[in-house]
Amino acid sequence: MATGATSTLAHAGDRTPGGTAGSAKGGRQGKTITVETSIRTSTNGDARTARTGKLSSADGNWTPPACWYEPAFSPKEIEKTVKGLRSFGDGIPFMDGIGEFLGDFFDSYYKDGHPYKDYNLDKQGEGMFWTKVVNPNRKDDPEAMKCDKPPFWVDNNDTPKEPLAVNPRILAEYAYDELPIPETEITMAPEGETKVNLPTWVWLDKAKFKEVSVTASLPDTNMWAKTTAKPVSLKINPGTRDATTYPGSGECAIVDGRIGEPYGKGKSKKTPPCGVKYLRSSGDGSYKLNATVTWEVSWTSSTGEGADLPKGEFGGDQNVTVEEIQSINR
Incomplete structure (x- = not known):
């Protein structure tokens, strides 16, 4: 699904990710970090003030996407998020030590050169880490597990090779779920x-x-x-x-x-x-x-x-x- 349209991403720089999950509070699923979507929607038509519902696809083999990847973290933000994970599970029975395990894993990935070094801090302002977003209308959909990659780096104005990276079609399919x-x-x-x-x-x-x-x-x-x-x-x-x-x-x-x-x-x-x-x-x-x-x-x-x-x-x-x-x- 990746298209050249993704190259229309302008310099996101140090913007704060949308929602509350774009900080150290980002959700964790296995070895991925999940944030709330930054996508914004606006509705045209009288349906905004009427009693409304959601469409069901007449094609039983098709549904809007359950997950995708969005630009979410600057280098400083991914560093802060990883450090915040070290406190995960503290004080919870049978969960002690999980935060340190996660911190070590992500530090190895983003800090120690496998594949990133020092969280790409030397590239601050030159790109963003893209991470998993779950369609809020399809949180329980098993398809949401398809997005299982940890946050990955994309330079400004580059087109991600990842098929589930957000693009105009994914935006359109997400909007399908939002039609009132x-x-x-x-x-x-x-x-x-x-x-x-x-x-x-x-x-x-x-x-x-x-x-x-x-x-x-x-x-x-x-x-x-x-x-x-x-x-x-x-x-x-x-x-x-x-x-x-x-x-x-x-x-x-x-x-x-x-x-x-x-x-x-x-x-x-x-x-x-x-x-x-x-x-x-x-x-x-x-x-x-x-x-x-x-x-x-x-x-x-x-x-x-x-x-x-x-x-x-x-x-x-x-x-x-x-x-x-x-x-x-x-």
Whole structure:
């Protein structure tokens, strides 16, 4: 995944890493040092003030990255971090001595010339040590263990050879995880309670379902990526096989910016463009109707790179009570 885009990293110099973990408090996983991401995100669209959720990839073989590497430590900061590790485990039963072990290991790596000498202090301002970052949305993902390298040095304006070094595509995929997707609250007529063989109209609020985008950028660089999600269709699952959907596929496309059509006067004998007809009563309970919106996702970036990402899905359930039509005998 490494691209020439990483060479857009400007002189990061002595900047303090983002988050609180960019100091001696940096997390430790085995022989790696983990920090909180410095990536910053901004959202465009009305979804920021609405109730929102996160997209699930429609491609079961793809998820946003669970980890990557970012510039995190100047030579002075890596020296301070390693020294801070020596106090790790002090006073904790069965943990005494672990800090010294870690300190010795990292000193050998960064101080004694294997492969670095004196923490690269003579290169202060000429580059940064890059280290592991775990996607905060995927902390429990086993894929987060793929980033198992200790912090490594990258000169200013050089492109890391490491495939998981942060680049515009990784920023775009991280932004995918940050997209605030509005909750799928469909409007139904009749609402919540309907009759057997009576078509129920379904539609979505046109004002809520617009494009939404998130821009992810790396501070102190000119690297950014913008990921945009566009709603394209609504999939209806009635919650029972004893139902007919409109259209027959159960997938309602967006037409003129709207999903479905509001029910109104004079439409009682028309077939809804988006809806459902239940063929059997729900008895003493209700059917759980699921409505899921599919979103097309794409990205652009500071380098001119861009592409489509896997479509995303986000939906919700609503209870629908279905009653028999009562006849009156005279």
